[in-house]
Amino acid sequence: MADRSFNCISVDGDTSTNDSLILAATGQGPEPGRKDRIALEDAVTEVAQRLAQAIVRDGEGATKFVTVRIERGRNRDECRKVAYAIAHSPLVKTAFFASDPNLGRILAAIGNTGVEVTKLDLFLDEVLVASGGARHPEYREEQGAAAMKKPEFTVRAVLNRGSADAIVWTCDFSYDYVKINAEYRT
Numbered sequence: 001m002a003d004r005s006f007n008c009i010s011v012d013g014d015t016s017t018n019d020s021l022i023l024a025a026t027g028q029g030p031e032p033g034r035k036d037r038i039a040l041e042d043a044v045t046e047v048a049q050r051l052a053q054a055i056v057r058d059g060e061g062a063t064k065f066v067t068v069r070i071e072r073g074r075n076r077d078e079c080r081k082v083a084y085a086i087a088h089s090p091l092v093k094t095a096f097f098a099s100d101p102n103l104g105r106i107l108a109a110i111g112n113t114g115v116e117v118t119k120l121d122l123f124l125d126e127v128l129v130a131s132g133g134a135r136h137p138e139y140r141e142e143q144g145a146a147a148m149k150k151p152e153f154t155v156r157a158v159l160n161r162g163s164a165d166a167i168v169w170t171c172d173f174s175y176d177y178v179k180i181n182a183e184y185r186t
Contacts, residue, residue, distance in 0.1 A: 005048035013088035061176030079166035096172035101144025
């Protein structure tokens with residue numbers, strides 16, 4: 001459950017000393033594989049995903065909620081590595097804040113993982129912005145900026161290397177993020 005919820009978020013790429021998830025059970029629940037057990041697992045995961053997303057939405061100074069979806073990777077680990085490269089990049093996160101569809105920043109973050117960017121397709125929401133490692137010929141920057149101006153949008157990279165996928169939820173870095181963290185002291 002945590003692997004599909006709390007372990008799929010990034011506010012600033014750092015961890016907190018009080019980051020934890022505890023789920024207690026009596027052991028009196030349904031047997032594994034039963035429909036009611038599967039329904040319980042799905043319900044707990046859904047609640048955990050909503051809580052995890054709330055952490056991102058409440059991120060220090062966050063103004064945007066961004067879903068990073070990686071598709072058609074070789075395996076789930078590769079997809080997560082690419083998603084986190086995008087979600088953790090300060091340059092990408094500041095571009096999110098500015099609604100600046102800086103494709104070079106996103107492609108560089110992906111390329112830093114070792115994935116060959118010349119084979120992928122990159123989308124901002126439903127807009128195909130890059131293919132083959134370069135700007136898509138029909139893409140216009142205004143389309144990307146329009147997607148990124150929304151308080152919630154999706155960055156989707158289709159790696160074209162396999163059938164695995166992963167999702168990470170993140171936010172932008174705003175002026176307030178810097179101010180809050182510059183003034184915060186323990």
